[in-house]
Amino acid sequence: MWLNNILETIGNTPLIKLNKLTQDVPGTILAKVDYFNPGNSIKDRMALKMLEVAEQEGKIKPGGTIIECTSGNTGMGLALAAVVKGYKCIFTTTDKQSKEKFDILKAVGAEVIVCPTNVEPDDPQSYYSVARRLAREIPNSYHFNQYDNLANRLAHYETTGPEIWEQTEGKVTHVVCTAGTGGTVTGIAQFLKEKNPHIQIWAVDVYGSLLTKYFRTGEIDMKEVHPYISEGFGEDFVPLNYDMSVIDHFEQVTDKDGAVMARRIAKEEGLFCGYSAGSCLQGLMQLKHKLKKDDVVVCIFHDHGSRYVAKIYNDQWMMERGFLDVKSFKDIVNARQSKRLVTVAPENTVLEAVELMKRYDIEHIPVVKDGALLGAISEGGLFQKLFSNPEIKQAQVQAVMEAAFPVVAFDTPVERLSHLIHKENGAVLAKDEKGDYHIVTKYDVIQSLAK
Structure with a gap:
């Protein structure tokens, strides 16, 4: 059976x-992987x-203009709905968001206005203020x-x-979710607390x-507000979507820890997720001492890693x-401990060089005389x-040697x-603090990156 439009896949x-x-x-530990949405x-x-509520309440008419300030993902959802339902879209966003988000919004027909990040919410240049102004100026438009x-x-x-309740068969004990607008964490919490008031809701902040200090002190x-790199969560004001009474704990993570964890999720779990997923799981890791073996924890993985390829x-x-x-x-x-650098002199024979390669199981040998790098030979x-x-x-090495390996800082x-080692050049050299040369080959680089 087919679907009538893309919105039915949400x-x-x-x-x-x-x-x-x-x-x-x-x-x-379970991940609610919402990048499977369209x-x-x-x-x-x-x-x-x-959009459905705005239509029901008559706040936007057919052919109207959707206006929203967004870090990119809400804009994408609205843009898809606009395509199906026949609306125009204008989105304001901040200059800290990834270029991929801007390009994706434009690809589905939206106009994107980029505003500065480091201004107060009420500043006329902020993406909040610009969206409000556009809604006042453009007929038949609605600021969501x-x-x-x-x-x-x-x-x-x-x-x-x-969905979380049904998919865990009511066994969920904790939900961990990054906190931005407050809609996701609060809406999930309100439903699950009605089902079981003992379910713990942990919000992750940056x-x-x-938000964290507001939760703890009201x-x-x-003074808590300063620029951060994390995208899609954290706020410099408290949105009305929050109901702090249904949230049990706020945990802050660093920009670095969230980014590194997102990359680990991709490499170790095969889930190519965005910044907030990394921060969400990092928050859980910081709180794991609070968990018991029978707990069932759901982490909200909000979006897809394609939004952050350049970041x-x-x-x-x-x-x-x-x-x-x-x-x-x-x-x-x-890491490879004490291995002396094997070299040959220009007057050594090729056969002697080959015997050295066999003896030490190496493929690349610098040609050296009186401490000077004259060239190199390679197995290939x-x-x-x-x-x-x-x-x-039987010929001398100097008759067949190649260009000397590049020398870099230790x-x-x-x-x-990796940019210096290629088909024509198989190794690089560097001097240590004592002035002794060392060699690194492409296999050394591959092994180091694989660890």
């Missing part, structure tokens, strides 16, 4: 058990619900305001919460957001922010020469070494 996303990352975590995020649920629109949390009360402290899944981006513990030439040398290069002229084995990152 919801009923899978609950998937985590295995490797949570081996030492008590209980059963817009690749959990926000499809509330976007459709907000996901932060204060209670249809947001209603969507999760009606769909996400019931340092730089004021105080809106702007958390980009090694250079991660290194620039100090988020990767970068391995270096020195680390490779230290010698094979071609010996195959075409077997007599060359602390050069492994990622940079």
Whole structure:
């Protein structure tokens, strides 16, 4: 049986058990993987619900314009609904969001206005203020305001919460969810607390957001607010969607820990998720001491990793922010312990060089005289020469040597070494603190990256 349109695929996303990352975590840890929604995020649920409620209440008419401030995912859900239902879309967003999010929104016909991140919510340049202004100026338009629109949390009360209850057969004991607009965590909590008031709801926040302190003290402290890199959660105000009475705990995670954990989820669980999923699981890891072996924990994995390819899944981006513990030439040398550098002199014969390769099980040898690097020989290069002229084995190395291997700093990152090692050049050299040369080959690099 077919579906009538793409909106009918929203919801009923899978609950998937985590295995490797949570081996030492008590209980059963499950991920509610909402990137299976058509817009690749959990926000499809509330976007459709907000539009349906707005239509029912007459707040938007056919052919009207949807206006929303979004980090990207809510916009995608609204854009899909707009395509099916025949609306225009204008979205405001912040300049800290990934370019992929902007491009995806444009691909489905939306207009995107990028606003500065580091301004107060009431600043005329903020993406909140720009959205409100556009709604006033454009006829037959409606600003959905996901932060204060209670249809947001209603969507999760009606769909996400019931799905979790049914998929766990009512055995769920904890839900862990990043907290942004408050709609997801509050809607799920309201439904599940009605089913079982003992279910624990843990909200995950980011340092730089004021939500955690507000939860603990009831105080809106702007001193808590400072720029952060994490996307899709954390706030510098308290949206109306929150009902803090149904949330049991707030846990803050760092930008780095959330990003690193997202990459681990992809590599170790095969789930290519976004920033908030990494932060969600990191929050759980920080609280695992509170769990028991019979607990059933559901972590909300909001969106897909394709939104973050140029950010958390980009090694250079991660290194620039100090988020990767970068391995270096020195680390490779230290890991293989004491292995002296094997060299040949230019007047040695090719046969002597081949015998050294066999004895030490190596493929690359620098050609050195009086401490100077004159060239290099490699197993691959010698094979071609010996195959075409077997007599060359009696020739001197200097007659067949290749260009000398590049020399780099001893602390050069492994990622940079990979650009220097290729088909024509199989190794790089570096001097240690004592002035002794060491060699790293492509196999050394591969082994270091695989660890």
